[in-house]
Amino acid sequence: xxxxxxxxxxxxxxxxxxxxxxxxxxxxxxxxxxxxxxxxxxxxxxxxxxxxxxxxxxxxxxxxxxxxxxxxxxxxxxxxxxxxxxxxxxxxxxxxxxxxxxxxxxxxxxxxxxxxxxxxxxxxxxxxxxxxxxxxxxxxxxxxxxxxxxxxxxxxxxxxxxxxxxxxxxxxxxxxxxxxxxxxxxxxxxxxxxxxxxxxxxxxxxxxxxxxxxxxxxxxxxxxxxxxxxxxxxxxxxxxxxxxxxxxxxxxxxxxxxxxxxxxxxxxxxxxxxxxxxxxxxxxxxxxxxxxxxxxxxxxxxxxxxxxxxxxxxxxxxxxxxxxxxxxxxx
Amino acid sequence: xxxxxxxxxxxxxxxxxxxxxxxxxxxxxxxxxxxxxxxxxxxxxxxxxxxxxxxxxxxxxxxxxxxxxxxxxxxxxxxxxxxxxxxxxxxxxxxxxxxxxxxxxxxxxxxxxxxxxxxxxxxxxxxxxxxxxxxxxxxxxxxxxxxxxxxxxxxxxxxxxxxxxxxxxxxxxxxxxxxxxxxxxxxxxxxxxxxxxxxxxxxxxxxxxxxxxxxxxxxxxxxxxxxxxxxxxxxxxxxxxxxxxxxxxxxxxxxxxxxxxxxxxxxxxxxxxxxxxxxxxxxxxxxxxxxxxxxxxxxxxxxxxxxxxxxxxxxxxxxxxxxxxxxxxxx
Numbered sequence: 001x002x003x004x005x006x007x008x009x010x011x012x013x014x015x016x017x018x019x020x021x022x023x024x025x026x027x028x029x030x031x032x033x034x035x036x037x038x039x040x041x042x043x044x045x046x047x048x049x050x051x052x053x054x055x056x057x058x059x060x061x062x063x064x065x066x067x068x069x070x071x072x073x074x075x076x077x078x079x080x081x082x083x084x085x086x087x088x089x090x091x092x093x094x095x096x097x098x099x100x101x102x103x104x105x106x107x108x109x110x111x112x113x114x115x116x117x118x119x120x121x122x123x124x125x126x127x128x129x130x131x132x133x134x135x136x137x138x139x140x141x142x143x144x145x146x147x148x149x150x151x152x153x154x155x156x157x158x159x160x161x162x163x164x165x166x167x168x169x170x171x172x173x174x175x176x177x178x179x180x181x182x183x184x185x186x187x188x189x190x191x192x193x194x195x196x197x198x199x200x201x202x203x204x205x206x207x208x209x210x211x212x213x214x215x216x217x218x219x220x221x222x223x224x225x226x227x228x229x230x231x232x233x234x235x236x237x238x239x240x241x242x243x244x245x246x247x248x249x250x251x252x253x254x255x256x257x258x259x260x261x262x263x264x265x266x267x268x269x270x271x272x273x274x275x276x277x278x279x280x281x282x283x284x285x286x287x288x289x290x291x292x293x294x295x296x297x298x299x300x301x302x303x304x305x306x307x308x309x310x311x312x313x314x315x316x317x318x319x320x321x322x323x324x325x326x327x328x329x330x331x
Numbered sequence: 332x333x334x335x336x337x338x339x340x341x342x343x344x345x346x347x348x349x350x351x352x353x354x355x356x357x358x359x360x361x362x363x364x365x366x367x368x369x370x371x372x373x374x375x376x377x378x379x380x381x382x383x384x385x386x387x388x389x390x391x392x393x394x395x396x397x398x399x400x401x402x403x404x405x406x407x408x409x410x411x412x413x414x415x416x417x418x419x420x421x422x423x424x425x426x427x428x429x430x431x432x433x434x435x436x437x438x439x440x441x442x443x444x445x446x447x448x449x450x451x452x453x454x455x456x457x458x459x460x461x462x463x464x465x466x467x468x469x470x471x472x473x474x475x476x477x478x479x480x481x482x483x484x485x486x487x488x489x490x491x492x493x494x495x496x497x498x499x500x501x502x503x504x505x506x507x508x509x510x511x512x513x514x515x516x517x518x519x520x521x522x523x524x525x526x527x528x529x530x531x532x533x534x535x536x537x538x539x540x541x542x543x544x545x546x547x548x549x550x551x552x553x554x555x556x557x558x559x560x561x562x563x564x565x566x567x568x569x570x571x572x573x574x575x576x577x578x579x580x581x582x583x584x585x586x587x588x589x590x591x592x593x594x595x596x597x598x599x600x601x602x603x604x605x606x607x608x609x610x611x612x613x614x615x616x617x618x619x620x621x622x623x624x625x626x627x628x629x630x631x632x633x634x635x636x637x638x639x640x641x642x643x644x645x646x647x648x649x650x651x652x653x654x655x656x657x658x659x660x661x662x
Contacts (some may be wrong), residue, residue, distance in 0.1 A: 015480070030415065050430070056381050108479060119649050119652065120647045120648075120649060121647065122647065124641070124642075124643070139652060139655075140652060140655075156647070159540060159644045160540070160541050160644065160647075160648065160649075161492035161493075161495075161496060161536070162492075162496070162648065162649075162653050162656060163649075163657060164492075164654055165492060165493070166652075166653070166656060167653060168659070169656070169658060169660050169661045170655075171659045171660075171661070171662070192611075194611050195611075197612060197613075198539045198611050198612045198642075200614075201532065201535045201536055201539050201612045202536050202539040202540050202612070204532045204535075204536065205492070205532055205533050205535065205536015205537065206536065206539065208488060208490070208529045208532050208533040208536070209491070209492050209533050209536065250453070280525050280526075280529050280531045281525075281528060281529045281533070282525050282528075282529075291637065304542075310455070311455075311490065311529075312455070313490045313491065314489065314660070316451045316452065316453065316491075317451075317491065317493065317659070318450050318466065318491075318493075318494075319453060319656075319657050319658065319659055320657075321450065321470060321471060321497075322472075322493050322497070322656050322657050323657055324470075324497055324501075325493060325496060325497060325500070325650075325653050325656050325657075326650050326651075326653050326654055326656075326657075327500060327650065328648070328650055329502075329645070330472075330498050330500045330501045330502070331502070
């Protein structure tokens with residue numbers, strides 16, 4: 001197969017549409033829209049089939065992972081029908097009591113090009129992922145596709161230079177991060193700006209240090225913390241549960257435990273800003289809004305060699321002195 | 332000794348002042364100026380006692396390294412007299428035919444707190460450092476001082492996330508990069524901007540990923556490539572050599588070989604932009620000009636814990652999967 005030098009990329013950022021079923025339908029329609037005018041690669045946001053359910057710790061949400069295989073089938077079909085390489089982010093049940101935050105990558109013919117189980121799992125107020133997901137046990141290895149080697153990583157992974165570097169050493173040409181990150185509405189504006197800039201900044205750093213493209217797709221919209229709400233106003237919550245139960249996929253997944261959590265936040269305002277950075281850290285595209293949006297761009301894969309010839313960082317790594325990176329701390 | 336939480340930092344960026352002797356005198360005066368209004372930490376740029384001589388490969392420049400011990404004496408005295416922790420960047424002769432690009436850090440009492448020999452050495456047109464400097468053979472270990480643990484790294488090191496991470500794991504609270512980087516005047520403006528933004532971006536990335544302060548001090552001014560000039564206009568060059576030989580320190584170091592080099596550039600416009608980033612990547616200070624300037628700021632060391640409590644990246648590193656970072660490439 002002859003590799004294309006110019007890859008048409010589409011990032012799809014959107015809010016949660018009340019139920020899993022409606023959200024998946026909406027995403028499928030956005031993918032079709034993206035493909036109409038041509039797209040080689042379509043990237044979806046983290047856990048795009050549902051709300052970001054990790055705002056509280058609730059065993060009922062494990063139901064969402066039951067449809068993992070079914071969702072693979074759905075997205076395989078849409079990849080094949082639209083002739084796109086498709087990066088999805090799903091909730092995987094591996095065994096009872098063993099769940100992963102898993103990206104599944106589809107080839108243009110609908111076959112599975114590869115899977116990546118999120119390696120770095122966060123746990124902080126509003127992002128209780130250690131409750132839901134076990135740490136991945138895959139190596140940091142890029143997934144080979146018809147358009148190039150994709151270094152798939154997920155959200156919290158984006159803060160770890162080791163992950164970006166290992167994917168690069170494995171030959172990744174594009175690092176791809178489906179993400180779900182946002183502001184707590186309680187935080188002052190300047191802190192929100194620092195957080196957003198840090199998120200953009202650390203990933204721009206990966207692009208530069210590794211001479212690779214970096215793509216992140218982040219969700220948008222405010223999602224309230226339903227657990228908090230359920231405590232504050234039980235009647236209102238129950239009416240919402242009724243509405244939510246229209247979803248067949250999400251059935252029975254909307255009963256929330258009543259136990260309160262310390263430091264919980266009222267909800268998350270997901271900040272969008274999905275972007276593509278080039279291998280010199282240059283901004284190729286960024287979402288113009290914090291609303292649903294398809295961000296499209298053409299990336300030229302020759303740019304990687306061009307930048308690395310000028311700045312040959314891979315040539316000069318002092319690998320014989322890097323051993324201590326495998327330590328927790330040097331003390 | 333009780334550690335201060337608020338550290339007064341001064342960065343000194345300046346151009347080369349025709350001779351080594353004049354340049355050192357000028358730097359000493361800037362250090363005094365910085366200390367008058369109080370400074371705990373003063374950082375100088377890379378190879379601050381001379382021009383950036385690596386624009387060509389010329390054995391005569393090894394003479395510069397003969398005064399390494401003498402310069403240590405000079406800067407030790409100024410650290411003691413001004414009661415500052417001082418980060419210098421010198422050309423070290425270790426043995427005949429064995430030279431290093433070495434940062435020497437002085438304690439407030441003038442004693443040597445530690446040395447760091449540049450680990451990553453560049454080599455590209457205009458930056459022929461592999462000719463002059465052998466790669467350092469020190470571990471990436473921070474230097475303990477009365478104001479904190481300083482992760483001293485030098486210029487090209489700044490592109491390597493491994494170096495920043497190892498210093499952080501060793502307990503570094505501030506990463507400090509004396510640097511000498513600039514534009515080739517031949518490059519188009521947009522390429523110059525991309526390079527400058529990449530330089531800022533990769534270091535901001537280190538601050539964020541590691542939750543540390545990052546300081547870089549970069550030289551300013553245009554320095555012509557004298558080798559090129561000596562070929563193009565021999566008479567002019569000889570008059571400059573006569574002028575330059577006023578310097579006692581630099582005596583006999585200004586005879587340039589006549590052999591041409593491929594791809595050599597006419598000179599380098601050092602871009603300044605010395606800066607301090609905080610542990611969330613926030614900009615604390617940046618040079619306002621591309622001229623000689625003392626950049627001062629107070630940094631609050633408590634900010635490190637504050638940011639790391641919010642974003643505990645060190646907690647979640649998957650060290651059991653990082654082993655391959657010690658490989659050249661995973662193929």
